[in-house]
Amino acid sequence: MALAFLLPALVILGAFVVWPMISAFRLSFTNAAGFGVEEWVGVDNYVKVFTDPEVQDAVVNTLQYTVLFTPTAVLAALLLALVVNNPRLPWRSFFRTTLFLPFVVSLAVAAFAWSYLIDPQVGLLSYWLGRMGLHLGNVLEDPSLAMPAVALVAVWKNFGFYFVIFLAGLQDIPASLYEAARVDGAGVLHRFRHVTLPLLSNTFAFVLVFAMIAALQAFDQIYVMTGGGPYGHTQTIVMEIYESGFRKLELGFASALSYVLLIATLLLSVVQFVFFGRREEDLA
Amino acid sequence: MTALTLARRAPGRSVDDAPRARRPMRTGTFVSLLAMLVVTAFVLLPIVVIVFTAFKPTAEVNAYPPTLMPDAWTLDNMRRIVTELPFSRLVLNSFVFAGGVTICALVFDSLAAYALARIDFRGRRLLLVGIVATLMIPFQATLVPVYQLVSDLGWVNTFPGLIAPRAADAFGIFFLRQFFLALPRDVDSAARIDGASEFRIYRSIVLPNVVPALLTLGIFTFVNNWNDLLWPLVFTTRKEMGTITSGLTLLTGPGGIIPYGVMMAGSLIAILPLVVAFLLVQRRFIESVATTGLKG
Numbered sequence: 001m002a003l004a005f006l007l008p009a010l011v012i013l014g015a016f017v018v019w020p021m022i023s024a025f026r027l028s029f030t031n032a033a034g035f036g037v038e039e040w041v042g043v044d045n046y047v048k049v050f051t052d053p054e055v056q057d058a059v060v061n062t063l064q065y066t067v068l069f070t071p072t073a074v075l076a077a078l079l080l081a082l083v084v085n086n087p088r089l090p091w092r093s094f095f096r097t098t099l100f101l102p103f104v105v106s107l108a109v110a111a112f113a114w115s116y117l118i119d120p121q122v123g124l125l126s127y128w129l130g131r132m133g134l135h136l137g138n139v140l141e142d143p144s145l146a147m148p149a150v151a152l153v154a155v156w157k158n159f160g161f162y163f164v165i166f167l168a169g170l171q172d173i174p175a176s177l178y179e180a181a182r183v184d185g186a187g188v189l190h191r192f193r194h195v196t197l198p199l200l201s202n203t204f205a206f207v208l209v210f211a212m213i214a215a216l217q218a219f220d221q222i223y224v225m226t227g228g229g230p231y232g233h234t235q236t237i238v239m240e241i242y243e244s245g246f247r248k249l250e251l252g253f254a255s256a257l258s259y260v261l262l263i264a265t266l267l268l269s270v271v272q273f274v275f276f277g278r279r280e281e282d283l284a
Numbered sequence: 285m286t287a288l289t290l291a292r293r294a295p296g297r298s299v300d301d302a303p304r305a306r307r308p309m310r311t312g313t314f315v316s317l318l319a320m321l322v323v324t325a326f327v328l329l330p331i332v333v334i335v336f337t338a339f340k341p342t343a344e345v346n347a348y349p350p351t352l353m354p355d356a357w358t359l360d361n362m363r364r365i366v367t368e369l370p371f372s373r374l375v376l377n378s379f380v381f382a383g384g385v386t387i388c389a390l391v392f393d394s395l396a397a398y399a400l401a402r403i404d405f406r407g408r409r410l411l412l413v414g415i416v417a418t419l420m421i422p423f424q425a426t427l428v429p430v431y432q433l434v435s436d437l438g439w440v441n442t443f444p445g446l447i448a449p450r451a452a453d454a455f456g457i458f459f460l461r462q463f464f465l466a467l468p469r470d471v472d473s474a475a476r477i478d479g480a481s482e483f484r485i486y487r488s489i490v491l492p493n494v495v496p497a498l499l500t501l502g503i504f505t506f507v508n509n510w511n512d513l514l515w516p517l518v519f520t521t522r523k524e525m526g527t528i529t530s531g532l533t534l535l536t537g538p539g540g541i542i543p544y545g546v547m548m549a550g551s552l553i554a555i556l557p558l559v560v561a562f563l564l565v566q567r568r569f570i571e572s573v574a575t576t577g578l579k580g
Contacts (some may be wrong), residue, residue, distance in 0.1 A: 001403060001405075001482055002399040002403040002405040002408075003399075005395045005396060005398055005399035005403070005482070005486070006395070006396050006399045006400075006411070008391075008392040008395060008396075008451075008452060009392045009393060009395065009396035009415075009452035009457060010396070012392060012448070012449070012451045012452035013415065013418055013452055013453075013454065015433070015449075016426075016430055016433070016448070016449035016450075017418045017421055017426065017454075018418065019429075019433070020426035020428075020429035020430045020433065021421060021425075021426055021429075023429035023432070023433075024425070024426055024428060024429045027428065027429060080320075080323065083316050083319065083320060084320070086313065086316060088309070088310065088313045089313055089316055089317060089320070090309075090317060091317075093567070095320050095324060096570060097563075097566050097567075097570070098324050098327060098328060099323075099324070099327060100566070100570055101327070101328070101331065101559070101562065102327060102330075102331070104507050104511075104555070104558040104559060104561075104562045105330075105331065105511075105555050105558070105559075106510070106511030106512075106513065106529050106554065106555070107511065107513065108511070108513045108529050108530075108532060108533055109334070109511075109529070109532070109551040109554050109555055110330060112334075112532070112536070112547050112548070112551050113330035113331070113333055113334050113548070113551065114330060115536075116333065116337065116544045116547070116548065117329070117330060117333060119544070121346075121348070122345065122346050122347070122348065122350050122544070123350065124329075124333060124350045124351075124352060125329075127348075127349055127350050156327070156330065160327075161573070164570050164573055164574045165573070165574055167574060168571075168574030213422070216422075217422055217424055219424070219513070219514050220513040220514065223513065223514075223517075223533065224513075224533055224536060238424045238514070241424060241425075241427065241428075242427075242514065242517075242518075245427065245428045245431075246428075246431070246518055251428050251432070254428050255428050255429070258424070258425040258426065258427070258428060259425070261422060261424060261425045262421060262422065262425040265420060265421070265422050265425070266420050266421075269419070269420035270420075
């Protein structure tokens with residue numbers, strides 16, 4: 001009986017998640033090129049993954065992106081959640097809705113809007129920044145600024161989501177704890193340090209890992225804004241998978257690369273599950 | 285300067301918290317409020333720019349110094365985007381793709397979640413662990429073999445090819461199972477004694493009680509698929525089968541020097557359905573995102 005209920009979902013997950021995963025593993029040891037014969041090439045693809053300078057650049061770029069994106073998005077979300085959690089702040093629900101709004105805008109569209117805003121000739125933001133004495137030039141053509149720019153677009157899109165999770169975490173902290181701390185003479189900083197931080201630590205870890213997983217998958221806005229440039233400075237792992245798998249049709253190599261992404265995500269997910277489990281217990 | 289004007293105007297829209305503001309405000313709160321207004325204006329800036337630029341004549345879009353609002357409003361950009369791209373087709377594709385995925389996923393996920401939450405059978409725990417484990421696999425990592433499979437089925441450039449691989453997902457199953465578990469069991473035991481079939485219990489007792497959860501999951505699935513770029517980019521090679529999100533990127537490719545005004549007009553159309561839907565259900569949606577730690 002239960003099987004009838006489960007069947008459709010199991011067929012889909014089996015065919016389009018589990019089987020492809022096995023299939024990718026097999027492909028990663030071949031020189032498959034989309035059509036025709038594929039030969040077993042052993043660990044060649046993995047050797048290439050770990051020695052090819054282009055791949056290493058992509059790995060380094062992805063890490064750089066993760067380091068730029070994760071702390072910025074998570075800390076901005078936490079800070080704003082702390083401010084909006086203040087019950088004396090007016091228009092709280094307005095702020096909550098507005099800060100979450102970018103989350104429903106696609107990264108591709110966000111990339112268009114930001115490209116225009118930072119356009120060196122006609123961009124409103126470049127103009128305003130220029131008026132304030134900050135001349136950034138052509139950001140997306142600048143090897144040192146292109147990556148921060150694409151990371152910032154993702155921060156803009158995603159921080160509202162993390163903000164809402166933090167806000168819920170903060171609201172779960174019993175007011176009585178703050179009262180007790182206040183009675184004991186604890187100031188704002190003390191209360192933050194000894195009540196808020198410890199009770200928010202699980203939510204914090206959850207959001208942090210969540211943001212890191214999202215960062216590892218960076219693609220959309222980069223594809224739109226820089227196409228991996230300038231000179232490969234924003235080329236990420238997923239960009240590399242897309243190009244090798246769907247442009248150059250090096251399916252074997254793309255599969256080996258996919259496994260690198262998969263292993264990295266799995267490691268982070270295990271950490272996340274530990275905290276997710278704890279968070280569930282907290283909520284229960 | 286303009287940012288400040290915007291910020292000052294913005295709060296007028298929200299009235300629900302207004303009475304609180306009447307009490308004398310502490311300096312700290314006032315500073316927080318000012319900071320929040322600046323942050324909000326900055327966060328809204330790209331969206332505001334999309335809206336205004338969509339109606340700006342090209343001369344103004346390229347004028348220096350740049351301005352926020354158009355002097356003369358025009359529909360030229362809107363007219364032009366329809367000729368640059370098979371625009372209505374792309375919007376339709378987006379609705380069919382995102383809507384199709386959403387409907388399939390809601391049906392299949394809720395069926396599976398029902399079995400995992402309310403029917404006792406051997407190996408249930410193990411199956412649940414297996415399903416949850418697939419959550420950890422990013423779709424980008426299986427894209428190559430999934431494409432091969434879809435291509436073997438002859439489904440490239442078709443709606444089944446876009447929709448089927450996403451017609452069920454582990455997160456939705458896990459998410460709905462939590463809600464099904466929370467429903468009291470006495471009603472369905474009673475129904476079972478009266479001879480109701482499991483499907484009947486699922487349809488007439490369990491589903492009507494989790495409408496908010498279905499709605500949240502539905503919107504979330506719809507938004508994610510509507511906005512996805514990599515998926516339609518891979519599974520559609522013909523321009524007319526793309527989605528609005530993937531179609532817009534064709535405008536910016538090599539050689540595709542398209543005026544910003546036209547791009548913003550396209551962007552506006554792409555975000556409008558989602559922004560409107562979000563604003564209609566935002567309170568409930570944000571709350572359920574918050575309490576469940578919904579996954580993107």
